[in-house]
Amino acid sequence: MSYRTPLAQVDGLGAAHSGVGHFWRQRMTAVALVPLSIWFVYAVLGLVGADRNTALAFLREPVNAVLMILFILATVIHMALGIQVVIEDYLPNETQKIAALMLNRAFAWAVGAVCLLAVLKIAI
Amino acid sequence: MATSIVHRMTGVALTAGMVILAWWLAALAAGPDQYRLFCSLTATPLGQLVIFGFLWSISFHILSGFRHLIWDIGFGFAKKTSNGVSVVIFLLSIMAAVGVFALGYLKLHGGTP
Numbered sequence: 001m002s003y004r005t006p007l008a009q010v011d012g013l014g015a016a017h018s019g020v021g022h023f024w025r026q027r028m029t030a031v032a033l034v035p036l037s038i039w040f041v042y043a044v045l046g047l048v049g050a051d052r053n054t055a056l057a058f059l060r061e062p063v064n065a066v067l068m069i070l071f072i073l074a075t076v077i078h079m080a081l082g083i084q085v086v087i088e089d090y091l092p093n094e095t096q097k098i099a100a101l102m103l104n105r106a107f108a109w110a111v112g113a114v115c116l117l118a119v120l121k122i123a124i
Numbered sequence: 125m126a127t128s129i130v131h132r133m134t135g136v137a138l139t140a141g142m143v144i145l146a147w148w149l150a151a152l153a154a155g156p157d158q159y160r161l162f163c164s165l166t167a168t169p170l171g172q173l174v175i176f177g178f179l180w181s182i183s184f185h186i187l188s189g190f191r192h193l194i195w196d197i198g199f200g201f202a203k204k205t206s207n208g209v210s211v212v213i214f215l216l217s218i219m220a221a222v223g224v225f226a227l228g229y230l231k232l233h234g235g236t237p
Contacts, residue, residue, distance in 0.1 A: 027196060030189050037186055041179070041224060048228040052159045055152055072145075079139045086132055111142045118149035 022081055029078035036071040043067075056122055065123035072115045080108035127210040131188040134181040141178050175228075180221035187213045187220075 013019040043064065047055050058064055083104045091097040151162040165171050191209055194200050200209060 027193065030193060034186060034190060037182055041182065045224060045228055045231075049232045052152065052156055055159075059152070075142065079135070079142065082132075082135045083139055086136065107139075111146050114146040115142075115149050118146070118153040121153045122149075 022084070025077060026081045029074045029081070032070070032074045033078055036067065036074055039067055040071050059119060059122045062123070065119055068119050069116065072112060072119070076108045076112035076115075080104060083108075127188055127191075127213055131185060131192070134185040134188075137177065137181045138185060141174075141181070144174070144178070176221060176225050179224050180217060183220040183224075184213065184217035187217050 043058070047058060050058075059068060084101060087097060087100045087104060091100055148162060151158040166175060191200065191213065200206060
């Protein structure tokens with residue numbers, strides 16, 4: 001029998017051993033994404049019907065390239081955390097859950113890498 | 125109310141939508157042919173539906189997410205307030221999606237928005 005109290009077991013970083021990192025990162029990216037998403041929709045709306053050169057010129061503007069990179073980074077982190085919660089909530093099978101969590105992270109990294117490479121290739 | 129599950133569903137939809145963002149940026153970087161293909165696909169009925177779905181999803185997710193942040197601070201839990209705000213979120217998100225879609229449509233098909 002253990003004399004450890006329930007409080008001691010969740011002390012420090014808690015039962016999940018990651019503390020409030022997930023919760024906090026989800027909120028920080030959420031706050032960042034409110035203005036960034038509105039900028040993104042506004043920017044893409046401005047490019048509706050534009051030819052390729054106009055779109056390229058838009059992303060060659062340093063301010064637009066930086067905002068697009070920030071939008072991509074915040075989105076990729078936010079979505080990986082969000083989908084992780086959905087997987088943890090709805091997949092009952094432990095093996096499936098771990099596989100899905102790995103795929104989720106792989107997807108986020110892959111999408112982020114493709115988006116960032118494209119923006120950097122255009123902007124630099 | 126239904127806002128909670130719709131917040132999750134729009135989040136999943138937007139995650140899938142990131143593939144389209146990656147496609148757009150990659151096509152733009154790759155060359156004129158790839159970009160032309162992407163643009164011609166956005167003009168199809170399915171493409172237009174996806175764009176509208178994206179606009180509604182992002183509108184809903186921002187509005188509902190903003191309410192989540194306000195909940196985190198500790199406000200807006202009263203049943204009446206919460207249900208009322210849910211209706212407002214649904215209405216505003218539809219209005220925002222229709223509005224932005226209409227602006228894009230007018231930009232493409234003449235007429236000054």
